[in-house]
Amino acid sequence: MLEVGQLRALYGDSQVLHGIDLTISRGQRVAVIxxxxAGKSTLLKSIMGGGPSAHGVLQLDGADLRRLKGFERTRLGLSLVPEDRRIFPHLTVVENLEIARHATARGTTPASPEAMIGFFPMLEALKTRFGNQLSGGQQQLLAVARGLLPMPKLLLLDEPTEGLAPIIVEEMAKSINAICAQHGVALLLSEQNLWFARQCTNSLYVLDTGRIVFSGSWDEFDASPEVRNRHLAL
Ligand SMILES: Nc1ncnc2c1ncn2[C@@H]1O[C@H](COP(=O)(O)OP(=O)(O)OP(=O)(O)O)[C@@H](O)[C@H]1O
Ligand SMILES: [Mg+2]
Incomplete structure (x- = not known):
């Protein structure tokens, strides 16, 4: 489904990704840590378009993403929840969800806001609140729910747990797992929270200064403590 080959990404003449190879098949859930x-957000932005200039192979179901604008990538079934969330402050929770219907791929039926709230029970009591009345954690839950409402083929999720209370992190993992499993949504998750990444995915890539230094299952990662010590320890 997603094919990334020898991807290089640059901001101006500053190169950030140095030849990334990565594939995601239908319904597969993968973490990038x-x-x-390290270049995690740059990788997600290169796939979605907007930001860095990307070179190399970038295909979704054979379509060359590099030729397509962001909204055209959305129509093919990509959805990005960016680092900065972008919740609309003067829309309610339900309205923030409603608006994501427009990001639905051709031939796909989006979920209703009610159905999404069913997956994210913490949003139930907040339905009529405005975006600017939500806590940071509530906004993050809403951003993830909004990214999933169109039932994308592939959800690109950029560090959704940053700064969240543990109870919200747990709820988010449950919700994401339930939706992805029921609807066959594939996931590319950028994370630094290893517990959360492990809950939500089956395999992972480790990125260090724009290069992939490990790829494999979580069991293989556990059997390679040097990867953790060398590329993840502070
Ligand atoms: N708009 C930009 N212009 C120039 N350089 C950038 C830009 N955005 C990111 N960079 C640089 O690219 C490199 C990778 O950044 P990126 O945001 O992809 O990392 P990250 O792994 O997502 O980090 P974090 O965990 O802090 O979000 C960093 O050196 C960063 O300074
Ligand atoms: Mg980032």
């Missing part, structure tokens, strides 16, 4: 500045 790495320190601050």
């Amino acid at each position: 790495g320190r601050n500045g």
Whole structure:
């Protein structure tokens, strides 16, 4: 489904990704982990478009993403929940969800806001609140729910747990797992929270200064403590 080959990404003439190879098949859930500045967000932004200039192979079901604008990538079934969430402050929780219907791929039926709230029970009591009345954690839950409402083929999720209370992190993992499993949504998750990444995915890539230094299952990762010590420890 997603094919990334020898991907290089640059901001101006500063190169951040140095030849990334990565594939995701239908419904597969994969984490990208790495320190601050490793290039995780740059990888997600390169796939979604907007931001860095990307070179190399970038395909979704054979379509060359590099030729397509962001909204056209959305129509093919990509959805990005960016680092900065972008919740609309003057829309309610339900309205923030409603608006994501427009990001539904051709031939796909989006979920209703009610159905999404069913997956994220913490949002139930907040339905009529405005975006700017939500806590940071509530906004993050809403951003993830909004990213999933169109039932994308592939959800790109950028560090959704940053700064969240443990109870919200747990709820988010449960919700994401339930939706992805029921609807066959594939996931590319950028994370530094290893517990959460492990709950939500089956395999992982470790990124260090723009290069993939490990890929495998979580069991293989556990059997390679040197990866953790060398590329993830502060
Ligand atoms: N808009 C930009 N212009 C120039 N350089 C950038 C830009 N955005 C990111 N960078 C640089 O690219 C590198 C990778 O950044 P990126 O945001 O992809 O890392 P990250 O792994 O997502 O980090 P974090 O965990 O802190 O979010 C960093 O050195 C960063 O300074
Ligand atoms: Mg980032």
